[in-house]
Amino acid sequence: MATATRTLHRRDHALSHTEEQLRVLDGGAFADGTLPTFADKLRELGRWPLLPGSIRIFQVNVGYQCNQTCRHCHVDAGPDRKEVMDRETLEQCVEAVRESGIPTVDITGGAPEMNPHFRWFVGALKEAGAREVIVRSNLTIFSANPKYHDLPEFFRDHGVRVVSSLPFYTADRTDRQRGEGVFERSIAALQRLNQVGYGVPDSGLVLDLVYNPVGAFLPGGQKDLEAQYKRSLERDHGVVFNGLFTITNMPISRFLEFLLASGNYDDYLARLVNAFNPATVDGVMCRDTISVGWDGKLFDCDFNQMLDLPLARQAPQHVRDFDREALERRAIRVSQHCYGCTAGAGSSCQGEVA
């Protein structure tokens, strides 16, 4: 069975450079006009430039460190990554949330819990008035080190909403994407979360799962997959959860590496473009989310962050200069990877959008 990989960064792979990823994405069928660029597609719809609505999610990437090295990771996260948000920048994030009144904070990584200031940050966000704090947990972090064992209790005590990746409800597909033994450890972690009340009806503690296709295909219907997950996880492992978010794999970073190495790249991009659904444009997450990088830089989304595509020049560029109104007046930066968010029923960090 194939297992996890090493980071592109560590292998000094050409795709560890964002310019190379953008060169690939802009080339091929987009360069020769076989496929329309995403900008052209928006122009065709009269939606160019793409404009945001009201920002309701403040998404913070607190670092690229992770105890796992999943094969599809768009962050190229892994144990060797050193990029970690420092205390000063975290404080600037807290201030931005306090000042802006944005209701939801979505903490991601890497494994966000590995940031040494993580627990302080969650508490400070709550004090700053964040109505909802989401932590994107990879689950295996609970058993990665004794200092993480009490994370379920910590999450419960702070009313955190937990969103966890589980790419399939069986071990084989999950481990193929995330590494050998990950499924078993993830199930144990989900059982721990259930024990403290997560996912249990009427507990008020929300546990959502994330489905990513394990390969070069699009996610199917979210409702159907959620029903399959609920049936299988409860029957086979006694695990309960609230909702399933289906997320399309973006053709960037390690998933881009997989697409190129497996000869799936051209077909996958064509599939994304052919599945373009105009009804998803209103709901794409860059319209209601702002993404903060580990160094405090602001981006339209986590994917633009990983491609190092900065915000439009007129907008504030760093969280220390956070200005919600100015950000809501910006034009959103798009590239060909954006087709990943508009294919089929659409895709966002909250799952389907249409």
Next chain:
Amino acid sequence: MSQETYYDPADLGRFGDIAEWDRELARKFFDWYGEVFKEGALTEREKSLIALAVSHAIQCPYCIDAYTQDGLQRGVGEEEMMEAVHVAAAIRSGASLVHGTQMMGRAKKMMM
């Protein structure tokens, strides 16, 4: 245009082009096709698995491509897909074998 094989995978994506030479019949076909695969007494997932099995029975490479992908998207597992193919194969081989009774009957009638 030169083509080295009878089947071109890209033709699957051009299926809709059959409307170029007969718009009305193509429209009727694609409307009907869409209706067939909607959830009814059977779920869309069950219909997808039936389609995958039939694709193998009729050995249509376009259909195998389409319904393998459709199955993966719907979260169909490898075991389920292979079981469906065995069902198709069992019916096909059974259909051949059951004709053995015809052969036997004919032979018995003719032989002393």
